[in-house]
Amino acid sequence: MARELYFISGSPPCWSVMLALEVKGLAYTPQRLDNAKREQKSPEYLAINSRGQVPVLIEDDVTVCETLAVLAYLEAATPKPPLFGSSPIETAKIWQSICDCDGNLREPVGQISRPLFRGKAADAAEKIKEAAQTVRDELVLYETALNGNEWIAGDALSAADLITFPVIMQLLRAVGREDAEPLQLAIHPLADHFPNLAIWISRIESLPGYDNAYPPHWK
DSSP states (O other), X not given: OOEEEEEOTTOHHHHHHHHHHHHTXXXXXXXXXXXXXXXXXXXXXXXXXXXXXXXXXXXXXXXXXSHHHHHHHHHHHOOSSOSSOSSHHHHHHHHHHHHHIIIIIHHHHHHHHHHHHTTOTTTTHHHHHHHHHHHHHHHHHHHHHTTTOSBTTBSSOOHHHHHHHHHHHHHHHHHXXXXXXXXXXXXXXXXXXXHHHHHHHHHHHTXXXXXXXXXXXXX
């Protein structure tokens, strides 16, 4: 079976899918798109995904767009190991955590990371600080959930971890920048503020295939 994944390096949604492929032990050919060149908006790529978005998974004559759709497809095609639980209550907890991340964490992280990555820390200082307060409140909830637990939505690694992890890594990459230090965001270093989350990150970093999924331009 020919399996390809179109992705942009450092994109949290793409990273989630790449981690899922590695966890499930599925071989694939990565097709990296250059965001700086807007290759995702090229006529060639728009013929694959008319919205010009990533990730996109192609298996032979099947094309699947959107992160959660790709994860659902992989789960149905390769059920083991399960990423969406093995019982109704497990599935509900996992989806609840995914919704929490997408609804409450992803955007405020973007409000922090976008200006920092663009060198606009001073111009957006107040907005970054406001978003950081929201993010810290969310991280407290994760920190509590991980008190005595290895994973954020149950006893096993799940799609909830794979969705949330890249978002938090994007956050850490942003707040760890030198120009973020004067803002005193109380997030970095993570282990000083949220030790359970730091341990959880180390746990995911030890997963087989983790290095294969790591954003190439971060290496």
